[in-house]
Amino acid sequence: MKKYLVVGTGFSGAVLARQLVEHLPDCEIDIIDSRDHIGGNCHTERDAKTGIMLHKYGAHIFHTNRKDVWDYVNKFASFGNYKHRVIANTNRGIFSLPINLLTINQLFQKKMSPEEAKIFVRNLGDHTIHEPQNFEEQALKFVGKEIYETFFYGYTKKQWGCEPKELPASVLKRLPVRFDYNDNYFNDPYQGIPVNGYTDLIANIINHSRIHIHLNRPFIKESDSSKYNHIFYAGPIDGYYNFSEGRLSYRTIYFERIDAIGDFQGNSVINYTSMNENFTRLCEHKHFAPWESFETSVVYKEFSKETGESDIPFYPKHLVIDKEIFSKYNAIAMAEENISFIGRLGTYRYLDMHHVVEESLDFARTVIECIRSKSCIPSFSVK
Ligand code: UDP
Numbered sequence: 085m086k087k088y089l090v091v092g093t094g095f096s097g098a099v100l101a102r103q104l105v106e107h108l109p110d111c112e113i114d115i116i117d118s119r120d121h122i123g124g125n126c127h128t129e130r131d132a133k134t135g136i137m138l139h140k141y142g143a144h145i146f147h148t149n150r151k152d153v154w155d156y157v158n159k160f161a162s163f164g165n166y167k168h169r170v171i172a173n174t175n176r177g178i179f180s181l182p183i184n185l186l187t188i189n190q191l192f193q194k195k196m197s198p199e200e201a202k203i204f205v206r207n208l209g210d211h212t213i214h215e216p217q218n219f220e221e222q223a224l225k226f227v228g229k230e231i232y233e234t235f236f237y238g239y240t241k242k243q244w245g246c247e248p249k250e251l252p253a254s255v256l257k258r259l260p261v262r263f264d265y266n267d268n269y270f271n272d273p274y275q276g277i278p279v280n281g282y283t284d285l286i287a288n289i290i291n292h293s294r295i296h297i298h299l300n301r302p303f304i305k306e307s308d309s310s311k312y313n314h315i316f317y318a319g320p321i322d323g324y325y326n327f328s329e330g331r332l333s334y335r336t337i338y339f340e341r342i343d344a345i346g347d348f349q350g351n352s353v354i355n356y357t358s359m360n361e362n363f364t365r366l367c368e369h370k371h372f373a374p375w376e377s378f379e380t381s382v383v384y385k386e387f388s389k390e391t392g393e394s395d396i397p398f399y400p401k402h403l404v405i406d407k408e409i410f411s412k413y414n415a416i417a418m419a420e421e422n423i424s425f426i427g428r429l430g431t432y433r434y435l436d437m438h439h440v441v442e443e444s445l446d447f448a449r450t451v452i453e454c455i456r457s458k459s460c461i462p463s464f465s466v467k
Contacts, residue, residue, distance in 0.1 A: 086111040086455070087311065091303045092318030093117040094124025095440045096427030096465065098289040099156075100316055103448030105294045108455060113295045114312075118302040121283060122290070124318075125398060126437060128281030133343075134380045136370045137281050141398070142337055142386060143353055143367050144282060147272040148438035154274035157441060161285035163276030164375045168269040171351050174234050175358040182269055183231060184262040191234065198263040205231075205261070222253035227261060239357040242364050243388045244335060244401060252402050255434065272438070277372055309422070314461055318427035320397055321413050329412035332432055333405075334397035335388050342366075342383040349383070363387050400432045417463045424451070426465040433466070 088104065090097040093115055101113045121127050125141035145168045148154050157163070170181040179187045188194075188201050196204055208228025216222040219240060223232040236256070240248045244255075260271055268275075278285045290297060303319065317324055322332045340363075342348070352371035356363060368383045370376065391397045400406070410432050417425055426447065428435045435443070447465040454461045 086313045088113045089303075089308055089312040089315045090115040090318070091315065092124060092427065092429075093122035093286065093290065093297065093299075094126060094318060094427060095286065095437050096430070096444050097124075097316065097318045098122075098286045099441055099444035100426060100448050100451070100465075101295050102289045102292060103445065104451065105292050107448070107452045111294065114298060115290055115295055116298045116301040116303065118300070120300050122297065122299070123283040123286045125396065126282040126286065128283050130281075131369075131382055134378060134382055136378055136380070136382050137373055137376075138369050138382060138384075139282075139367070139372065141396070142339070142384070143372065144437060145270070145275065145277060145372075146437055147270040147275040148442070149272045149274070150438070150442055151274070153438055153442050153445070156445065157278075157285065160288040161278040161280060164279045164373060166277045166372065166374065167275060168353075169267050169351065170269050171349075171354045172235055173354050173356050175360060176234050179235075180267045181235070181355065182260045182262065182267070183227065183235065184267050185265050186267065187235075188231075188263075191231070201263050205263075216253045218249045218253055219251040219256050220247070220249040222256045223248070235357050238359040239355055239364060241359065242362070244399075245388065245390055246401070246403070250403055258434075279373070279375065313422070315423045317423055317425050318430050320429040321417065321425050321432060322409070324423075324425075325413060325416060329416070330409045332409055332413075333401040333403060334391040334429075335399040335401060336391040336395040337398050338387050338389065339384040340387070342385060344381040344383060345379065346381065348381045397429060400428070400434055402432075402434070406432070414464075420463055421460055424461055424463055424465060431464055431466050 088111060090101045090113055097115055101115050104111060105113055126144050127140045128137055129140060131138050172179045172181045176191060179190055185198060185201055188205060189196055205227060209226055210224040213221045213225040216225050223236050237248060244251055348368050349366060353365055353367050355365045363385045365386045366383055368381055370378050370381055425431055427440055443465050451461050
């Protein structure tokens with residue numbers, strides 16, 4: 085029997101472990117997590133007081149345009165129909181997100197048609213910017229100063245703790261801008277939330293006689309490295325190398341709980357986009373499960389800060405300095421033979437759950453082929 089170690093019980097480790105045991109009859113997998121629960125930052129649990137399903141590390145909405153990815157997660161859980169709609173509380177009033185025709189007409193107090201709005205917004209854009217080099221330029225080029233300042237500047241500064249011009253343009257490219265009244269936050273055709281939560285979904289993925297789960301079990305490099313044929317590591321890559329090339333920057337999120345009666349805010353997520361408040365958003369968790377009903381309510385006020393040594397990293401920042409540091413870790417990792425880095429933290433990328441599932445399914449195919457042909461397993465899950 086070959087023995088593999090998977091470090092981390094989030095989506096990347098869970099999907100990979102499952103695919104490996106299903107396709108390789110002669111292997112056993114230990115999957116470990118330093119926390120006392122599986123699921124990583126997707127972890128959900130029912131609140132002991134109210135029974136509401138809480139997304140303990142913030143809102144997670146599963147969405148994908150890949151049918152195979154959607155079919156895969158649906159094999160392990162039943163998904164409730166949930167369409168994500170976000171409201172913006174700004175210093176100009178309350179608006180609908182992502183930026184859509186209602187947002188544009190209300191902000192500028194107009195009654196434009198889609199075509200008129202397209203021309204209007206195009207004229208707001210800064211045409212002196214040709215190739216946007218950062219978040220701010222991306223916003224100014226495509227939506228102009230007024231929309232940028234109302235919806236993006238303050239939120240982004242609070243969320244990332246730096247000026248938006250220090251961030252890559254790709255962060256803003258996550259958000260659609262629409263010229264119709266569609267206010268679905270995502271473009272993907274498949275969208276939902278598992279009715280029994282993400283922890284249950286991930287527990288089902290790793291429920292297999294040859295996958296052994298160990299919680300409260302940190303990775304110990306000295307002893308673990310020699311015990312396994314290969315290690316798949318979903319923790320932060322800089323931590324794995326004991327920060328030898330420097331610390332990569334991540335933002336972490338922390339929450340303040342508000343208990344309420346009835347409907348607190350009328351929507352699952354309200355973003356606070358100005359600098360007048362020091363938090364980024366309020367999430368009212370019962371609205372993530374519209375198929376359930378509760379008289380009470382639990383709201384998480386979400387704050388963002390730099391990740392300290394004992395904090396859980398959430399968002400890779402990807403500043404210029406991070407790119408330099410990461411390239412050093414990348415070079416060291418590429419020379420390794422018995423470890424592969426996977427997932428958001430292992431590969432230091434701002435990935436969503438569906439990206440991670442997609443990538444783990446693809447990577448598992450590569451790993452299986454390598455094992456069968458006795459060739460070297462790649463150091464990263466990313467192609
Ligand atoms: N963003 C913003 N204002 C908003 C929502 C998002 O400026 O009201 C920016 C912000 O920089 C954020 C990024 O767009 O980090 C991506 O937003 P998304 O909602 O995808 O963030 P996530 O849900 O992953 O935290």
